[in-house]
Amino acid sequence: MGRYILGRILQMIPVLLLVSLIVFGIMRVLPGDPALLMLQGAEGGVTTPERLEALRERMGLNDPVVVQYWTFLTGALTGDLGESVRFREPVLDMVLDRLGSTIELALAGLVISVLVGVPLGMIAAMRRGGWIDAFTMTFSYLGASMPVFFLGLILIYVFAFGMGLFPSAGGTGWRSLVLPGVTLGLINAGLIARLMRSSMLEVLGEDYMRTGRAKGVPPGLLLRRHGIKNALIPVVTILGLQFGNMLAGTVVTETVFSRPGIGRMIVTAILAKDYPLIQGAVLFLSIIYVTANLLVDIAYAWLDPRIRYGD
Amino acid sequence: MQNKILAWRRGAALTTVSALALGLASSALAQELRVAFPASSEPANLDYHVDPYTPTMLMNSFMTDPLVVRAPDGSFVPGLAASWEISDDATEVTMALKEGVTFQDGTPFNAEAVLANFERILAPETGSALLAQEVGPLASMEAVDDLTVKFVYDEAWVTFLDMASKAPMWSPTAFNASTPQDFDKELIGTGPFKLVEWVQNDYILMETWDGYGGWNSVSETGGPAQVDGVRLQFIAEDAVLGSVVASGESDIAYQLPALAVEQYLESDDAELLSIGQAGVGLQMIFNVRNPPLSDKRLRQAILYSRNMDLANQILYNGLYGEADGPLNNIHPCFWEGASEMYQQDLDKAVALLEEAGWVEGPGALRVAQGVEGVEDGTRLELGWSVLHHAEIGEVVQAQLLEIGIGISVEQVPGPIQLERVNARDFDIMFERLRSADPKILDDMWNPAYDQPGGWAWTGYDNPELTALLEVVAQNPDWDTRCQAAKDAQKIIMEEALMVPTLSQPSYFAVSNKVEGFKLGAQGTHFFLHDVRFVE
Amino acid sequence: MATETAELPAGPAVARRSPGRIALRRFLRHRSAQVGLVLLTAWVVLAVFAPWIAPYEPNELVSRARQAPSADHWLGTDHLGRDLLSRVIHGARISLVLGFVSVIFGLVPGATLGLVAGYAGGRVDAVISRLIDAMLAFPSIILALIIIATLGPGILNVMIAVGVASVPEYARLMRGQVLAARTQPYVEAAWLVGNDPARIMGRHIFPNANGPLIVFATLQVGNAILVGAGLSFLGLGAQPPTAEWGLMSAEGRDVLARAWWISTFPGLAILSVVVAFNLVGDGLRDAVDPRTRPA
Helix, strand or coil: CHHHHHHHHHHHHHHHHHHHHHHHHHHHHCCCCHHHHHHHCCCCCCCCHHHHHHHHHHCCCCCCHHHHHHHHHHHHHCCCCCECCCCCCEHHHHHHHHHHHHHHHHHHHHHHHHHHHHHHHHHHHHCCCCHHHHHHHHHHHHHHCCCHHHHHHHHHHHHHHHCCCCCCCCCCCCHHHHHHHHHHHHHHHHHHHHHHHHHHHHHHCCHHHHHHHHCCCCHHHHHHHHHHHHHHHHHHHHHHHHHHHHHHHHHHHHHHCCCCCHHHHHHHHHHCCCHHHHHHHHHHHHHHHHHHHHHHHHHHHHHCCCCCCCC | CHHHHHHHHHHHHHHHHHHHHHHCHHHCCCCEEEEEEEHHHCCCCCCCCCCCCHHHHHHHHHHCCCCEEECCCCCEEECCEEEEEECCCCCEEEEEECCCCECCCCCECCHHHHHHHHHHHHCHHHCCCHHHHHHCCEEEEEEEECCEEEEEECCCCCCHHHHHHHCCCCCHHHHHCCCCCCHHHCCCCCCCEEEEEEECCCEEEEEECCCCCCCCCCCCCCCCCCCCEEEEEEECCHHHHCCCCCCCCCCEEECCCHHHCHHHHCCCCEEEEEECCCCCCCCEEECCCCCCCCCHHHHHHHHHHCCHHHHHHHHHCCCCEECCCCCCCCCCCCCCHHHHHCCCCHHHHHHHHHHCCEEECCCCCEEECCCCCCCCCCECEEEEEECCCHHHHHHHHHHHHCCCCEEEEEECCHHHHHHHHHHCCCCEEECCCCCCCCHHHHHHHCHHHCCCCCCCCCCCCCHHHHHHHHHHHHCCCHHHHHHHHHHHHHHHHHCCCEECCEECCEEEEEECCEECCEECCCCCCEECCCCEECC | CHHHHHHCCCCCCCCCCCHHHHHHHHHHHCHHHHHHHHHHHHHHHHHHCHHHHCCCCCCCCCCCCCCCCCCCCCCCECCCCCEHHHHHHHHHHHHHHHHHHHHHHHHHHHHHHHHHHHHHCHHHHHHHHHHHHHHHCCCHHHHHHHHHHHHCCCHHHHHHHHHHHHHHHHHHHHHHHHHHHHCCHHHHHHHHHCCCHHHHHHHHHHHHHCHHHHHHHHHHHHHHHHHHHHHHHCCCCCCCCCCCHHHHHHHCHHHCCCCHHHHHHHHHHHHHHHHHHHHHHHHHHHHHCCCCCCC
């Protein structure tokens, strides 16, 4: 087990190096001169070629590409992800400022998707083939198939403007987390429900469950003792992966609900061609994502002894 | 569904307020005024010295006063300067400062502080592009005595007061102890509100400063503000911004989307305010450097094929303003001849197109036949790039298609717009400047500013026009400037250098729970000095 | 949604006689798959015959803007006065093409990479696998956003972005399938008899490994349509006047309370088509994987 974990961590190094290279490479391909964009600010303005050249020099844009990559890489290793062109602030600070809000939202989405999805899937599996099954599955399909912004706006109109229960915008306090959390949760609940249902069906057909039933163990107890726990294993795996996806998948939700998160920051950075900000934020997010996946793999290996360690 | 939502909303408006107050208790002030802003108005840097963004200036005006204030009627009234004198040739400005003014940190406001602020604006480290340029070719500035400053220019600088009404005055003690990068999180001015925190992409929170002396002439209270603080909430979704005042989540909404206006027209809970934004309308500039747009006949044909009144009806129920020329119709120097010049006339447009060599093609679009610089058979399709209001482009697109002109509407973010402009390879590009001063015509049409970072994008060079623009920019006499501006507009229209569309009014929704809200002279400004909650 | 793969079985669908036909029969008996197929067929018919079915031109300003549904305009008119029904019908073409083409852009390079990596093994596999891992290190929406940032907005670029962002998923899936198939007796037999590698890959490995791939691709079509809609909402997707459902739905959102139909009908169109692909995809999964039998 220890060797497996160590191996996986070592495997991350070349992957992250490649990631940094991809991020850096894409940023060089993007059209536009970051120095000019920086000088022109939000509404443009007159610049002189001398000022432009001085800024290019200061930003290291005149260095050979290899040197620029090396600067980026060594900087990243020491926690310096560069400085945003538009905001003129360290990228790491900007990312950290918004990370909390995004994690909050992703967690809320995750919790809600589990609270909705797991029971739905279980009920559907136990009432397989009946109208309850059909109903819950229809619900789960609808949730997973709706454009996020559309669902979000409907929730805002009904629960914020209509009933005045929750705020429609902002990132302060738990109340502002409810609607975006529900949006993200409902979108993902369908996936969880379907997964839970098929996993549950599989477990119900296992020998130990049949034996238990044959021995006369009460169905409720049997389910609680063995069924649910085993059925949850694949769900737990997915959850870890979902969390990583949700961190990034909050882009649209954060925009609809005006939350100060990382996803929205990356989109605005892309629109504003804020290269260092995109570069740093994407690298940061990838590291988190890779780490989350690693943790899931380890947890899975630990939960399910059937997994072979290593290749 | 629609009616149900409206019914819910009415019943729920009151409960929302109390419920909200509970939820946000942690970081909310007792009686804070909540103002909703579109997220696009959130600055990158909250200091107008650094980020020359119009909303930045507005937000700064809550935290500090400028030397001169542009009053709601458009005139200049005293701010931190008690009076001023401008020499006849507009090269010398002498300002007498108000006595007894201090910054929020106790630093006295005096001639030295003013000089320090101007030095900071001009210092290269500050990186101020626009404001530094607006300060202009300053030959010298000096403190005549503790409360008198004198600015001397090499040449006439007729826009000094306009600049002085924008430049915020910050405490030199505070900015000297900080950096241009960080100071925008710790702004200290002389204004009625003190910056508490700015959570980017979320809100700006300010608390009332008890030491405020009402130095802004627009302030009737003459003392500290009467609310406990102000929260500027940035809203990323227009559909939400349109309804936050109706739902009771905000007290004031700034720059309501046009289509949200309807719900406030008959509302008992909120008032709708609107004001035209004098300046340039939602203008589309032709790039006349390259074929086929280098041919005036094609440009004129485009102008003859559009019908903006109809577009206004279709899109905004006729609520938008008219902008028939290079300045919009409410600008004091608008040339009225522009309104008659290009009434929709499809026959004329077709004739011009045929004459220019654009003949009917196999598809819906015309194709080139003997057009200079264009290969025969090329389809007539032009790019139409905007930052917002893509819907206007879509209507024009449909109108132009009727006579075989194709335009592809593209909505791009600001930096991409600037990049295209810098590359000079666009066809028809959105360009708007807002100001009641005609100097903006010089900025946009004088080929001297046809350079990276300049505003003259069209690529048109005509000495006659340039001479007129120089009068607009430099003559100290307002009437002479205005007349020159009108003559310049006539040439621009005759040459068909731009497509006038419509003018965007600025809409505000103000809840009836507050009073004392004052609109500025331009749609981009308002005053919160006297705002209070109705008992 | 990139995590669909985890639900898939690890081994190929092994059956002695014509596995394809058995799976097909199982699929056609699958009740929710039937619903999905019917929905999908309806949309395809509408898309193919759009110019004949739609009452108006999709981009023509035919009437007053924001008119409620009526006898003249069954779904009302949009913010410019275009007939919404006609736009929704024509939009089926665009959104279906968006879905399918995105999948092809992901499936073809992804499956090829996976096939080569899995079959060649050794250093080739190591290089490709690290590349796949690196691409998987980007959340797919971020990868798509970066690609759009490079290429610029527009519907073709959306297809490329969404497609490329899913390449690593296909590659990983295919590689796993190939690794499993390679150890099967019939492959070893073909190898021993001296068949050429390309032939082995094409004749023996690919057909036996593509079941899960087809399932994933089907689900991915719906997903691509959803991602495309999200990108349109952010202003990075289709550009006006394209009748892409996501863009149409986003265009009406400012007036959702007063002209609900502008956003709602295109939204429902997306919903129904994505549901259809999910139903069909799940039906395929159940048919391919004998462990979970259809409900």
